[in-house]
Each structure stands twice: as C-alpha cells, then as structure tokens.
Amino acid sequence: MLATSISLAVLAFALAWPVPIVLAHAQWPSRAPATALLLWQSIALAGGLSMIGSLLSFGLIPFGDNLVTSAAALIRSVVEQPLVASVEIVHLVSLCGGVLLGIHLVLNLILTITQTQRQRQRHRQLVQLLSSPLPNQPNTRLLDHAVPVAYCLPGTYHSVTVFSAGLVQLLDSDELQAVIEHEKAHLLQRHYIVLMAFDAWRSSLPWFPTATRAQLQVGTLVEMLADDYARRAVEDRTLATAITLVAVGGADRRVRGGADSDSLLLLAERDPVGPSDAQLEARVTRLLDGRPPLSIPARLAVAVVGLAFLAVPTVLLLAPGVAGLA
Amino acid sequence: MDILWESSGTLSAYELQDSLAATGAAGVATSGSRKLAATTVLTVLSRLEKKGFVERERASRPHRYRAAASREDHMAELMHQVLGDALDRTAVLERFIGRATEGEADTLRKLLDSAGR
Numbered sequence: 001m002l003a004t005s006i007s008l009a010v011l012a013f014a015l016a017w018p019v020p021i022v023l024a025h026a027q028w029p030s031r032a033p034a035t036a037l038l039l040w041q042s043i044a045l046a047g048g049l050s051m052i053g054s055l056l057s058f059g060l061i062p063f064g065d066n067l068v069t070s071a072a073a074l075i076r077s078v079v080e081q082p083l084v085a086s087v088e089i090v091h092l093v094s095l096c097g098g099v100l101l102g103i104h105l106v107l108n109l110i111l112t113i114t115q116t117q118r119q120r121q122r123h124r125q126l127v128q129l130l131s132s133p134l135p136n137q138p139n140t141r142l143l144d145h146a147v148p149v150a151y152c153l154p155g156t157y158h159s160v161t162v163f164s165a166g167l168v169q170l171l172d173s174d175e176l177q178a179v180i181e182h183e184k185a186h187l188l189q190r191h192y193i194v195l196m197a198f199d200a201w202r203s204s205l206p207w208f209p210t211a212t213r214a215q216l217q218v219g220t221l222v223e224m225l226a227d228d229y230a231r232r233a234v235e236d237r238t239l240a241t242a243i244t245l246v247a248v249g250g251a252d253r254r255v256r257g258g259a260d261s262d263s264l265l266l267l268a269e270r271d272p273v274g275p276s277d278a279q280l281e282a283r284v285t286r287l288l289d290g291r292p293p294l295s296i297p298a299r300l301a302v303a304v305v306g307l308a309f310l311a312v313p314t315v316l317l318l319a320p321g322v323a324g325l326a
Numbered sequence: 327m328d329i330l331w332e333s334s335g336t337l338s339a340y341e342l343q344d345s346l347a348a349t350g351a352a353g354v355a356t357s358g359s360r361k362l363a364a365t366t367v368l369t370v371l372s373r374l375e376k377k378g379f380v381e382r383e384r385a386s387r388p389h390r391y392r393a394a395a396s397r398e399d400h401m402a403e404l405m406h407q408v409l410g411d412a413l414d415r416t417a418v419l420e421r422f423i424g425r426a427t428e429g430e431a432d433t434l435r436k437l438l439d440s441a442g443r
Contacts, residue, residue, distance in 0.1 A: 145405065
C-alpha cells in the first residue's frame with residue numbers, strides 16, 4: 001500500500017501543478033471546448049481523489065495491504081480494542097488528513113450551492129422588481145437601463161433571461177438573435193452546474209492557484225460552448241460583432257462618463273487591468289479566424305487521457321481489494 | 327413599488343389602494359372605480375416586506391409603509407452584480423460578455439475591421 005500511496009501522491013502533484021498549467025496554455029481547447037471542459041473536470045476529480053486516496057492509503061498501511069481489508073481492520077480495531085501495535089502517529093495524522101480533506105470538500109460544495117442559490121434568489125427578486133416582462137417571450141425580462149447587458153439566471157425550475165434597454169438599442173435584430181441563442185445555450189446545457197462545482201473547488205482551496213486558474217479557464221470554455229450554439233443560428237461575424245459591440249459599449253460609456261447611474265461609477269472605480277472576463281479576444285478571434293474544430297481522433301485521445309486520470313486512482317485503490325475478495 | 331418610490335413619506339394600505347385605482351396600475355382589470363381589494367394590497371405589501379423591499383411603521387394605526395431603498399439603490403445593487411468580477415459573481419448569473427478595458431476595446435475593433443466588417 002505504500003506504493004499505492006506514493007503513486008497517488010505523484011499523480012495528485014501532477015494534476016495539481018504541471019498538468020493544469022500545460023492545459024491552460026494550450027491552443028487546442030478553443031477548437032474543442034466541450035472536450036477541454038471534460039478534461040478539466042476529470043483533472044479536478046482525479047486530483048481530489050488522488051490526494052484523499054494517497055492520505056488514506058498511507059494511513060491504513062498498518063491495518064492491511066489493500067484498501068478494503070485495511071478499512072475493515074480499522075473499523076474492527078475501533079470497535080474492539082486494543083489498537084494494532086504497528087500504528088504510529090504519522091499514520092493517524094495521514095488518516096485524519098484524508099478524511100478531513102474529503103469532508104471539507106463536500107461541505108464546501110454544499111455551502112457554495114446554498115450561497116449561490118440564495119444570491120440568485122435575491123437577484124431574481126430584484127429583476128422582478130426592476131424589469132418588465134417581454135410580450136410573447138416567457139421567462140424573458142427587459143431591464144430599464146442604458147448599459148448594454150444580457151444575462152440569464154439559471155435554475156432548476158425558473159430560469160430567467162434579462163436584456164437591458166441599452167442592449168436592445170445597441171444591436172440590430174441579427175446580433176440580438178445571436179445574444180438570445182447564446183444565453184439559451186447556457187440554460188439548455190445547464191452550464192451553471194459545472195461553474196458552481198469549480199467555484200466550490202476554488203473556495204475550498206483559496207490559496208491554491210490551480211483552482212483559480214481552472215475556474216477562469218472553465219468560464220471561458222463555457223462561453224465558447226455557448227458561442228458555438230449561437231453559431232448554428234447566426235453568422236460567425238454577426239456573433240463577433242455582437243460581442244464587440246456589447247463589450248466596447250461598456251468601455252465607451254465609461255470614457256464618455258455618462259450620467260447613467262452608480263453602476264458606471266462602480267465601473268470606473270474597478271481595477272481596469274483585472275483578469276479579462278471570459279477572454280474577450282479569444283472568443284472573437286476564434287469566431288473570425290476560421291480554424292477548424294479539433295479532429296475526432298484528437299478529441300477521442302483527449303477523452304482517453306481524461307478517463308485515464310480518473311481510472312488510475314480508482315484502480316489503484318480498489319483493484320487489490322476487489323481481487324482479494326474474489 | 328412605483329407608487330411607494332414616488333412618494334416621499336409613508337403611505338397606509340388604504341392610500342396605496344386609492345393610488346393604485348387612480349393610476350389604473352397593478353395590471354388588474356379594475357373596471358370603472360372598482361378598487362383592488364384592501365386585503366390584496368396588504369398581502370402584497372407583507373410579501374414585499376418579507377423580501378426586504380418595504381418597511382412597515384407600526385407606530386400608528388393603520389400601519390404605514392415606505393420603500394426600504396430607492397429604485398436607484400436597487401438598480402445599482404443589481405448592476406453591481408451583473409457588471410462585477412467574474413470570480414465574484416460565482417455562477418449566480420451567466421452574462422453574454424463583460425466590459426472591455428480600453429486596450430481590449432481597441433484590439434477587438436481592429437480584429438473586426440481586419441476581418442472585413
């Protein structure tokens with residue numbers, strides 16, 4: 001089991017640093033955002049499993065030589081004293097570490113989900129208060145504000161899409177259609193689930209730069225997926241124009257210093273060189289440069305790598321035990 | 327809420343009831359001078375109070391109501407969330423695109439122009 005623990009530790013390290021850095025700098029994800037998204041998810045899941053598995057399998061060494069028998073032995077020795085003679089402090093620390101890490105991650109996920117839902121509920125109430133429904137469009141609202149924005153509030157039962165008056169004035173009907181399709185994709189494909197998961201991961205390990213990097217990358221990929229959906233309905237250039245107009249519309253108003261509202265003051269106060277929201281340039285560039293999507297064999301290869309990341313800890317942890325039972 | 331926002335002081339449920347009938351608001355098919363039932367107005371008011379949009383003064387009978395914050399304050403709160411940082415928004419909402427900085431705006435314009443807009 002020491003070998004298992006060490007291998008898992010190595011895998012956890014690889015999935016925590018070099019692999020995410022390489023993936024974040026790679027060029028191919030913009031050509032296959034769905035595949036890249038799956039890879040990120042497998043990295044996050046396998047990383048967590050390896051970390052916890054490594055700690056647990058080290059801590060269980062004195063109890064047996066595979067996970068299943070040693071876990072059984074641990075439970076037995078908890079119930080019937082005395083403790084197995086060869087258990088040392090370092091094993092107990094490792095065991096507790098693994099268990100606590102697992103609990104921490106799960107609790108954080110639950111906390112993130114509840115907090116996000118509460119904030120969304122509050123925002124939904126504000127939207128009801130400050131916007132008017134659009135005729136013939138269920139679950140769509142028009143916000144009386146000059147800054148061009150479009151967004152959706154996802155949810156299991158009552159999602160709502162919001163457009164501002166500024167947006168409707170700024171875009172022509174094709175560009176507006178592009179925005180509508182893009183937001184529809186977010187709701188249809190339920191992107192908020194994976195976004196919440198990565199947000200939970202980041203908030204449970206805030207000092208861990210990979211988690212932040214992963215959340216930003218996943219955010220960008222999700223936007224690209226929604227762009228791909230919109231491309232089925234409108235021209236690539238129309239979508240690119242819509243993106244630029246909305247993004248620039250915000251900046252121009254800030255420069256002109258319109259008398260619009262406190263929100264413009266907030267815009268001006270914010271640090272202008274923060275991380276770009278869903279990488280504007282990347283989204284527009286990929287729409288305009290016409291690079292072909294990643295070939296099917298390449299995408300399959302990536303999927304295999306992702307599965308391998310998940311399979312390794314699973315096999316290392318469970319196979320000896322299952323073989324022992326057989 | 328519009329009526330509460332427009333009035334500078336507090337209103338009682340009955341005053342609201344009259345205002346609603348006068349302006350023909352509340353989207354209810356009130357024919358002629360029929361007013362929205364006082365109980366309906368009170369129910370809506372108490373729901374708004376629970377959500378934190380309305381404050382109730384119990385000092386006098388009938389109770390008087392006022393908007394908890396101005397329309398602008400609520401709009402600012404909403405836009406703050408929409409325009410905020412990607413990491414702050416924490417997947418509460420998914421927006422089409424955020425604001426661009428000056429440099430990004432230039433780059434985007436150039437990209438579109440060179441692609442033959």
